[in-house]
Amino acid sequence: MRAPTELDDVQWLTLTHAYGSAEDVPQLIRALYQGDEETADEAIHELYGNIHHQGTVYQASAPAVPFLAHAVRHAPGKRDDLLMLLATLADHDPADVEAPHWPGRPVAAVCAELCRVLPELLPCLGDPERVVRRAALRVVAAVAELLPAELRASAVGQVEALYADDPAPAVRADATVVLSRFGTGPVPLDSPIPEVRLTAATVAAEKSGPPYPAELVEIIAEDGAEPDPGDDDFPWSGTTTPDRHLTRLLTRDPDAGLAVAARWITAGDLGARGSWLAREITEIWRDRQPEVLDLLLAALPHQRDTRTLSHRLSVIGRWIAYLPEPDDDLRNTLHDYARIGTEAAEPALLALVRSRDPRALELVLRRPDARALGAAVSAFPETADRLIPAIRHELAAGAAGNAAIALVAALAPFGAAADRARPELIECLRTRRAAVAAARQLGHNGVLTREIASLLSEAGRSTDSSLRGAAAVAQYRLTGETGPALRTFESLLVANGPTHWHLSGLQPLGSAAAPLLPLVEPLLTARYEWTRFAAAEAHHWITGSPERAVRVLADLVAPTPVGLAALKALAGMGRFPEELRPTLRAFAFSPLRLLSDMPFSEHEHPDEELRTLAWSLLALG
Structure with a gap:
């Protein structure tokens, strides 16, 4: 251990942590000795953010270990918090220690320092406070496989004593985990203590792997129903609490x-x-x-x-x-x-x-509200006469933001009947509430009035590039004139910005967008995968030939959002290269979900869509 008086012996200015120079570390460590709980809490919080940050440790992390160990033994209070910080700094996958780069990693240096100071931390296993004993067990576990023989024997002996005699069931359960890390100790599935039985069953299940033996499942079901409210404060690895x-x-x-x-x-x-x-x-x-x-x-x-x-x-x-x-x-x-x-x-x-x-x-x-109305349109598509008035009412009442966008989008499945909402759509475009969605829907409705033409012309001069593109497409749909749309998209495609969004707007133009091909074709090899995807789709819409598009899209297919979009495009074309078949079979028949849900998504679960699209392509033969 190293006392605070030695802090100036370390060249902290030459060391780095998550935010650059580690020159602030000495004052944070000194703050632990001031006897003020709030000041100590703030210092520990700062140390969690700089010498350890989101699972990563740095140059300054290992030099801080002996000073933190001294603070555990000599600073007033906060022993459990400081022990947990030490355990967190040393967190690693035991398999990594065999890797050739382990000696050069900052976490290896942290573990080496922790092994050196561990003899002076082992007395914490006998601390009168339960929380300190629990935190000390996690420090021992963090370097269990790295300890030299003599220190290992001492640590094992003290942990076995806790397992046998500690009055706190949670401590005995923790000791069971640590003994398993050492590869020693009993597997107390028949312990009279529920916490110990549950921990033992968890450890045994982890070692056996699925499918888990019925005996272990029964213990977990019986003894795991009630969570330990204190477990959240004592993760074993990173933020992984026993419950998680x-x-x-x-x-x-x-x-x-x-x-x-x-x-x-x-x-x-x-x-x-x-x-x-x-x-x-x-x-x-x-x-x-x-x-x-x-x-x-x-x-x-x-x-x-x-x-x-x-x-x-x-x-x-x-x-x-x-x-x-x-x-x-x-x-x-x-x-x-x-x-x-x-x-x-x-x-x-x-x-x-x-x-x-x-x-x-x-x-x-x-x-009525936007989400419920949008869902009702999908569930009850035959009820346009009842739902369209409700959507109109919500738009007229001033719906804005995502709610207004959802309401306008809910009109699309109703086809020509959606033109009943023309006054509300015009007002949305005029007031710039869901203006992009309103412009698109007005173009779909197929009715051109002087007022709509004027509003679309004004929107075409907007500083919002998405609105300019939507207005250009709507004008083309309503007038059939290609010139204004081509000029708009030419300027959008050469400007800096979300090129893939603008490419996706070319579908309604189809072959009429042929003059834009010189701008689209170079994007087939763009670095950004969403741009390559959108360029491939646009190339197909413009040329009517899937040949180049299929190759680009097939290379993107993967269990990712852009891979799903590429798969959907291939399904729309009814084409895929034969070498993609094994991937499609994996998508179709995997028992595990390959794509996670999108937060706040109102659409089909992406993994369900991935599987359905894979099946549809495989069915092509």
Whole structure:
């Protein structure tokens, strides 16, 4: 260990951390000794942000270790926080120590320093405060595989003593984990202490891998239903708390995970752990929606706050559309929540709409909003006579931002009937509320008036490049004149900006955009993948030939957002190169989801779309 009096012996100015020079580290370490809790908290917070930042350590991290170790033993208070900082600094994958670059990594230097000071930190394993003992165990675990034989024997002996005699069940459970890191100690599946049994079962499941033995699943289901409220303060690795680690472990075996989730929900869904586990499983594994929705329905009465209840209803709403026929219990429950005037009513109503329950339409029309109306258009496309007036009313009432954009977009599926909303669309364009969407829809409606022509001409001179492009396309649709649209897109494609957005606007022009080919073709090899994608689509629309586009799009296909867009474009062309077939089969038949959901998305889950598109292309033969 090194005392604060030695801080000036280190050339901190020559060392770096997350924000550059480490010259501020000495004053942060000195602040730990001032006896002021708020000052110490701020210093520790700063150290977590500079010598450790988002899982990374730096040049200055290892030199700080002996000073932090001294502060653990001699600074007033904060022993548990400082021990956790040391454990976090040394966090690494044990497999990395065999890699040739390990000696040169900052984390290797941190671990080396921590091994040197560990003998002086081991007394913390006998600290009278439980939180200090728990934090000290994590320090030992962080370098367990790196300790020399004599130090290892000493550490193992003290950890075994904690496992055998500590009065705190959480400490005994932690000691079980540390002994497993050392490759020693019992596997106490029959321990009389639930926390120890649960930890032992978790460790055993991690070692065995899925599918997990029934004995382990039973212990986890029985002993894991009630979370330890103190666990969040004691992650084992980075921010991975024991509870989060257990959830991740269970998602690797969906049958075991759903069985455990069912038991936890039956036990009251304490901490919403069972319903959260069920939600995670359907985000990771395909075709688990029916089981998960049954579990979420059972969990709804157990939700203890409106925020959690609303989240669970939102998850139901995300997946209910994939059930061929949602059962009556689920739809009746959603209807009950949707009728009451609480925060939970909105997600319940969206879920009810997506279940295609006829009662949902009445509730939407009684309490219209953009999201509910947009969902109702998809669920009840035959009800234009009822939905279009409601959309018009919301637009006329001043809907703006994303709400206005969603309302205008909801008109598109109604075709010619959407022209009834022409006055509201004109007002949106005039006031620049959802102006881009309004311009596009006015172009689709096919009706040109002097007022519309004037507004589109004005929009074509806007500083908003997206609005200029949308106005140019709308003018072309309504007049058939190519000149203004070509001039607009020529200027957009040569300017700095979101080129891929502008390329995507060329579809309505089709072959009329041929004069723009000299600008489009070089973009087929652009560095940015979204630009290559949009250029390939535009090239196909303009030339009518898929040959060049197919090759560019096929190279982009991957389980990524741009890869999904490329796959959708290939499906629209009905073409793909034969060498893409193995990739398509992987997309179609993977039991795991290959694409994650997009936050706040109102559209089909991207992984479901990925699989459907892969199937459709494979069906081409």
